[in-house]
Amino acid sequence: MKNPIILKSFILCLLIGSFLFLSLQTHHKTLTLTLKPQPSNDLRIRPGYSSYEAYINHQLDKTLNPKLRKIWTTRDWDRKIDVFSSFFQTLKDENLISNESKALCIGARIGQEVEALRRIGVSDSVGLDLVPFPPLVIEGDFHAQPFGNGTFDFEFSNVFDHALYPLRFVGEIERTLKQGGVCVLHVAVSRRSDKYSANDLFSVKPLVEMFRESEMVHVRKVDGFGLDTEIVFRKKNKKKRMS
Template identity: 55%
Template sequence: MSNSVSKRPLLKPFSLLLLFLSSFLLLRLFLSSSATAKATATATASVFTSSVSETVPPPPLVRIRRTFRSYDDYVKLQLNKTLDSRLRRVWATRDWDRKVRVFTRFFSDLAAEGLLSNSSAALCIGARLGQEVAALRGLGVSGAVGMDLAPAPPLVVRGDFHRQPFPDASFDFEFSNVFDHALYPDRFAAEVERTLRPGGFAVLHVAVHRRGDKYSANDLLGGVDGLLALFNHSRLVRSRKVDAFGLDTEVVIQKLKH
């Protein structure tokens, strides 16, 4: 009896020690797990934040160079070049034959590809005095006509490429080398498609690797893809590098038949 009584005090401190050690180990394990979870959450948030901050909107395909107080101010700027008496004198004299020859070569190549024929109703957009119209008529395309803000009879009629003065599906063929002068490139493209007949062709000379002059209203940042993105009802036939009075790329598109 005395022996059993003497052993009980020894068991109680030992049990308390075991309980203390167990509690200590559980606490350490809990704190370690919490720290790991917090570090993982912080790392995940950091990666997510980094990916969001690095996501930037795509660059514009066509950049408009400047704003105008009104559309009339834009038209006046364009007419400053078209109606410049010195330039018109150059275009009508020493520049005339050279440009007609170059345009004749371009249009002859297009005719050889079957994109243009003598029976084509053809429109030259932004034709100024009409050298490209003269080239087409010289090749036998008698239905060729030019359009510009300032008319130049008998080759060029008055018209704005943002709202062409022609009915829907008027032309089999349209040519322009003034896309960079469009203040509203999407309207320019929409009007080309509106006035082209289904299956008709449009040929554009544009500046992809060069900047336009001070009268240019836009820069084509997306290259040929940036141009094609504006034409919702057409397909690309081909594009090629050219040397065309400061423009470097020729793009041929065809309006879809359906």
Template identity: 35%
Template structure:
């Protein structure tokens, strides 16, 4: 009786293996004929796009958006233009008035998002601008950990964060502030957009190696925020 059961199980196992092998062969042939045209030629056929790829063919047929074309489209949006104008009036003008920002300044934008501040600085005539965020957004923003910035001490004349939630949402706010101060040269400037409900004494306590020199109100993306400008007093330029 046991021998009969073993033989039956062996036959079932062999049958299942054969079915699985046939299914894989069918899938391979189907993928090859669907994804490519002309007898295996590496030219993708036109396939309908779906929100999520159901097969490898759907994923392969998706277009990769050119970063420069994406940026050109973003620049035409009213929100992008309004944000750039707001940054210029609320941040760049005060920095230039205090002789902290010039066309030759080295500027780092932290928590740069899609790169509005980077683009606005370029438009204002500042050539050396670097944008970083946790997720890159080429061509203006590359990926970097704001808690461990990959730059030398005092590498920048100005470090800017135009995201009002960057400081409060940072995993370690003190480390976030310390990295900004570390990469700002002595005598350089730090410009922050913060929620208007944040106590200024809290900002002063977190940024231990800087002093607040100016505070103003601004509207960014429809929300009123505080723009805080600090002067660094602790890091020599590299």
């Protein structure tokens, strides 16, 4: 006959183990849903990535491509700076950015956007990309910006389509923007982006829904290197509580 004490201990351990397993599974599912929401009809996440590392490596294939980097630093350098300068000057004329603004360009690669901002007088500007390009671009992941809360007055990006986790991408922008700060996105709505895109956007509605702490300033058509729509948000000022 089996020892009843050993049998009770075995059953107790089995129950505890089952409880912990179910708890971990539940936590994992919650985390996954938080990071990567189910795609809607107007925002679809592209499948095919076996891991986040695989996604990063795919992005690096483009960023580190020697032929592309040569084009970006030679033939495209002045042309892109001129176009970005025109975009930013318009925003400056509309008082959405000023010479005193602290600005961030997300997914800046070799920093033409940063150089354009500096040329129109916004000297405190920096770019963020997976591969640094000193002195214009520092290394970082736009899903987890290496900056403190409320760092910037202005943030610009034309790589929203490269975000595997759009909510994290937007959340990091709103976290690092100051209250009253402005975010400008150039996105593709009427056309599909290249093979390095991680999502496809079919209207601006998902962006409006994701920018929970901001108000939309305007939406307008642009011609920005394959991107057709500019959408501008301003982070809301939180009201101070009455004491």
